[in-house]
Amino acid sequence: MRLWRELQHIRPVDLQKNFFELFNLPVSFQIDLDLLAERYRAIQSSVHPDRYVNADKRELRLSLQYATLANEAAETLRSPLKRAIYLLQLNGIDVAREDYSGPMEDDFLLLQIGMREELQNVAEQEDPVALRKFRAEVNEITLSLEKDFVGRIEEKGETNLIKAETSVRKMQFMHKLKQEADRIEERFLDL
Amino acid sequence: MSLLQITEPGQSVEPHLRKRAAGIDLGTTNSLVAGMRSGVMTTFADEHGHHLMPSVVRYRPEQEPQVGLTAYQSAKTDPVNTIVSVKRLMGRGLQDIHRIGNRMPYEFVEGDSGMPYFRTVNGNISPVAVSAELLKTLAKRAENSLAGELDGVVITVPAYFDDAQRQATKDAAQLAGLTLLRLLNEPTAAAVAYGLESDAEGVVAIYDLGGGTFDISLLRLNRGVFEVLATGGDSDFGGDDIDRTLAEWILQQAGFEDDLSIAQLRSLLIYCKDLKETLSAEESTKVFVDLGDLRWSGTLCRSELNELMDPLLNDTIKACRRTVRDAGIDYTAITNVVMVGGSTRIPLVRQQVGNLFGKEPLTDIDPDRVVAIGAAIQANVLVGNKSDDEMLLLDVLPLSLGIETMGGLVEKIIYRNTAIPVAKAQEFTTYKDGQTAMLIHVLQGERELVKDCRSLARFEFHGIPPMAAGAAHIRVTFQVDADGLLSVTAMETGSGIETGVEVQPSYGLSEDEIVTMLQESLTSAQEDAEARALNESIVEAQRMINALTAALAADSRELLSAQEIAVLNEGMGRLQSVMEGLDYQDINDAVELLGKASEEYAARRMDAGVRAALAGLQIEDLETGLEQ
Numbered sequence: 090m091r092l093w094r095e096l097q098h099i100r101p102v103d104l105q106k107n108f109f110e111l112f113n114l115p116v117s118f119q120i121d122l123d124l125l126a127e128r129y130r131a132i133q134s135s136v137h138p139d140r141y142v143n144a145d146k147r148e149l150r151l152s153l154q155y156a157t158l159a160n161e162a163a164e165t166l167r168s169p170l171k172r173a174i175y176l177l178q179l180n181g182i183d184v185a186r187e188d189y190s191g192p193m194e195d196d197f198l199l200l201q202i203g204m205r206e207e208l209q210n211v212a213e214q215e216d217p218v219a220l221r222k223f224r225a226e227v228n229e230i231t232l233s234l235e236k237d238f239v240g241r242i243e244e245k246g247e248t249n250l251i252k253a254e255t256s257v258r259k260m261q262f263m264h265k266l267k268q269e270a271d272r273i274e275e276r277f278l279d280l
Numbered sequence: 281m282s283l284l285q286i287t288e289p290g291q292s293v294e295p296h297l298r299k300r301a302a303g304i305d306l307g308t309t310n311s312l313v314a315g316m317r318s319g320v321m322t323t324f325a326d327e328h329g330h331h332l333m334p335s336v337v338r339y340r341p342e343q344e345p346q347v348g349l350t351a352y353q354s355a356k357t358d359p360v361n362t363i364v365s366v367k368r369l370m371g372r373g374l375q376d377i378h379r380i381g382n383r384m385p386y387e388f389v390e391g392d393s394g395m396p397y398f399r400t401v402n403g404n405i406s407p408v409a410v411s412a413e414l415l416k417t418l419a420k421r422a423e424n425s426l427a428g429e430l431d432g433v434v435i436t437v438p439a440y441f442d443d444a445q446r447q448a449t450k451d452a453a454q455l456a457g458l459t460l461l462r463l464l465n466e467p468t469a470a471a472v473a474y475g476l477e478s479d480a481e482g483v484v485a486i487y488d489l490g491g492g493t494f495d496i497s498l499l500r501l502n503r504g505v506f507e508v509l510a511t512g513g514d515s516d517f518g519g520d521d522i523d524r525t526l527a528e529w530i531l532q533q534a535g536f537e538d539d540l541s542i543a544q545l546r547s548l549l550i551y552c553k554d555l556k557e558t559l560s561a562e563e564s565t566k567v568f569v570d571l572g573d574l575r576w577s578g579t580l581c582r583s584e585l586n587e588l589m590d591p592l593l594n595d596t597i598k599a600c601r602r603t604v605r606d607a608g609i610d611y612t613a614i615t616n617v618v619m620v621g622g623s624t625r626i627p628l629v630r631q632q633v634g635n636l637f638g639k640e641p642l643t644d645i646d647p648d649r650v651v652a653i654g655a656a657i658q659a660n661v662l663v664g665n666k667s668d669d670e671m672l673l674l675d676v677l678p679l680s681l682g683i684e685t686m687g688g689l690v691e692k693i694i695y696r697n698t699a700i701p702v703a704k705a706q707e708f709t710t711y712k713d714g715q716t717a718m719l720i721h722v723l724q725g726e727r728e729l730v731k732d733c734r735s736l737a738r739f740e741f742h743g744i745p746p747m748a749a750g751a752a753h754i755r756v757t758f759q760v761d762a763d764g765l766l767s768v769t770a771m772e773t774g775s776g777i778e779t780g781v782e783v784q785p786s787y788g789l790s791e792d793e794i795v796t797m798l799q800e801s802l803t804s805a806q807e808d809a810e811a812r813a814l815n816e817s818i819v820e821a822q823r824m825i826n827a828l829t830a831a832l833a834a835d836s837r838e839l840l841s842a843q844e845i846a847v848l849n850e851g852m853g854r855l856q857s858v859m860e861g862l863d864y865q866d867i868n869d870a871v872e873l874l875g876k877a878s879e880e881y882a883a884r885r886m887d888a889g890v891r892a893a894l895a896g897l898q899i900e901d902l903e904t905g906l907e908q
Contacts, residue, residue, distance in 0.1 A: 111890075112894075113894050127897060128894055128897060130502065130505045130507070130672075130674075131893040131894055131896065131897050132890050132893060132894070133505075133672060133674055134505065134672050134893060135886075135889040135890050135892070135893040136886055136889065136890060137672055137674070137762070138701065138761065138762045139462065139661075139662060139672065139673065139762060140672075142432075142461055142462070142662045142663075142664075143664055143823065143827070144823075144827055145820065145823060145824045145827060145871075145875060146820075146875070147875045147876075147878075147879055147882065148827070148882045151879070151882055151883060151886060152886065153701050153759075153761060153762070154703075155886055155890075156701050156762070157701045157702055157703045157759070160698075160699045160700070160701065160702055161702070161703075163699070164698070164699065275602075275605075278601065278605075279598070280598060280601060280602045280605065
């Protein structure tokens with residue numbers, strides 16, 4: 090979001106828009122990704138620095154910033170996790186803050202420990218079938234967390250927002266597991 | 281040779297209104313230049329009809345260097361002064377050379393910023409200066425073909441080039457006196473040439489194996505928008521390496537264990553290149569080496585060569601698999617595979633790539649020329665010869681950017697395959713009371729350790745107000761532009777003071793070196809510098825007036841108040857009056873003032889453009905909806 094402030098500093102107009110509004114999309118977790126891709130291309134076709142090669146330096150710089158912003162916005166909205174974090178941010182919750190001391194339910198802690206162990210076993214046994222199964226499991230849990238998140242964020246209200254944040258923190262953990270599974274898979278595939 | 285018809289008959293722009301643009305493929309082994317002639321995009325030949333120009337420069341005492349074929353022909357007899365494959369040294373440091381240098385028959389000396397210079401009979405020459413000679417010759421060829429001075433060029437670089445290699449290429453363009461419109465990734469250029477010719481839509485894989493570099497890019501083609509999904513490769517592997525492997529095989533067969541002389545090595549490598557090319561057409565060939573004390577004869581068949589190449593090509597296939605994975609797509613989603621680069625003529629390459637993607641690779645457009653053609657198409661668009669809404673290239677950062685943290689580790693700040701332009705800001709803080717300076721080491725690469733990544737630059741921030749440890753915050757913004765080049769800005773966020781920054785590029789030429797080289801290339805440096813500064817100011821001022829006049833005519837009523845219009849008109853009037861004087865400083869000041877005044881307007885126009893683009897889409901959706 091720092092870039093955002095920089096842009097405001099140069100151009101206090103119209104760009105109070107958030108990432109969703111930039112693409113003319115409803116501020117919601119459930120967005121049409123094809124529509125996003127299409128509008129992303131349309132916006133880049135209008136603001137990309139290649140359209141301003143013959144413009145003066147300021148205008149070129151403005152176009153660079155606008156194209157950068159469009160890229161950041163599209164990247165944020167494309168990823169379900171980043172989109173969820175961004176939605177929390179629009180509701181005044183910074184997931185990256187350092188003083189977070191919210192609760193993690195015991196059963197989720199147990200699930201974390203169990204899944205870590207499972208992944209370690211998969212890696213040690215170099216078993217691609219088990220890895221596929223593990224990834225499917227991570228996907229399934231992630232989907233149910235996303236569903237939970239949608240319910241909470243759309244209801245608003247303080248309690249719901251706190252619950253929504255908890256869901257996002259769980260999604261973050263699942264995302265990390267998925268990344269580790271990716272790395273193990275890369276090893277299996279000899280990449 | 282395949283030709284691309286760009287303009288519709290009867291719609292071509294009047295010849296005298298056309299700007300002259302060229303696309304330059306600056307290759308490791310060969311280079312090409314292309315442009316539009318008589319409405320047709322074509323590569324340009326020299327006076328002997330050769331399109332490919334060997335990327336070779338030969339330095340001679342107190343004479344202009346020889347460039348291209350004549351230089352190539354003396355590579356065997358004068359190897360030390362004849363620079364081949366200079367692209368491999370662009371943006372590289374001496375420590376890289378110690379590795380590559382053993383394979384290269386040159387003498388190196390260290391330049392001011394650790395850059396390797398070739399020791400030649402005509403003095404010490406940097407790789408950037410060698411590349412500039414190649415560029416000058418190619419540009420001259422284009423100017424002869426287009427009958428006039430070039431307004432701008434697009435130069436291609438391997439997609440996998442890092443920041444230092446890109447910067448070095450840009451420096452070479454500056455040194456050659458060219459107006460660089462854009463650095464374009466080679467596979468993206470190839471996709472443009474291919475996509476526009478075939479009207480293809482969908483996901484295309486571009487496998488580009490040149491003399492010294494390898495790239496794999498996956499692009500989505502959608503109504504004139506070329507969107508790179510992921511890219512991978514090796515900027516230090518190419519057909520040259522196959523020649524070298526073949527040379528080692530011959531030495532082994534011959535039982536030759538002594539060191540080869542520079543001339544012998546150069547001759548043997550050239551011979552091996554010919555052998556390799558022969559075996560792309562023939563099943564087997566006779567080998568006859570007679571180089572002084574190195575003599576050997578025998579036969580070599582294609583399957584033997586394949587065996588030698590197999591482990592090398594395997595790495596490229598692995599890179600393809602990794603890139604498909606990075607793109608997050610399935611092999612079945614890839615509609616076409618296009619081969620680019622001379623080395624893709626090798627049957628084994630085609631076979632392995634075909635096997636991996638499960639498709640016959642396309643070779644319809646000459647793999648040597650397709651990159652230059654694509655670059656020329658882009659140059660033509662950027663220079664302003666085509667209307668704006670037709671083609672757009674969206675590229676990605678090939679290698680992650682990061683900074684050094686405790687313990688020699690790299691913390692990634694921008695990940696590879698992120699769409700560019702991109703910016704990320706990071707806060708740094710002081711760790712000692714009263715600390716007034718800070719060093720930030722920027723690296724590029726995928727590995728975790730500093731020593732395994734490429735060092736781009738060290739930034740020293742000084743003039744931080746003395747405060748308690750942790751109280752000063754420096755916000756560093758890393759901006760990668762559309763050329764894939766990084767720039768860094770820093771600000772102390774507590775006091776809002778822009779801190780002084782000193783940049784030490786790890787390998788590139790320093791700003792001073794460039795200036796010195798530019799001055800050396802001018803005969804009467806002082807006069808020229810003054811005249812040039814004035815000229816540049818006038819050009820910039822005129823450009824601004826033209827752009828603003830056109831903008832005001834188009835949409836000032838919708839976007840500006842009467843008062844705002846009056847302010848801009850007044851600023852233009854002031855600029856016009858100082859332009860009649862001969863003081864470039866006055867002109868620059870007026871440009872600056874008008875620029876500030878018009879910034880808000882520019883921003884509103886950009887917003888309006890975005891609104892119009894999105895509205896256009898909705899109308900289209902509505903129309904398709906009605907049709908259905």
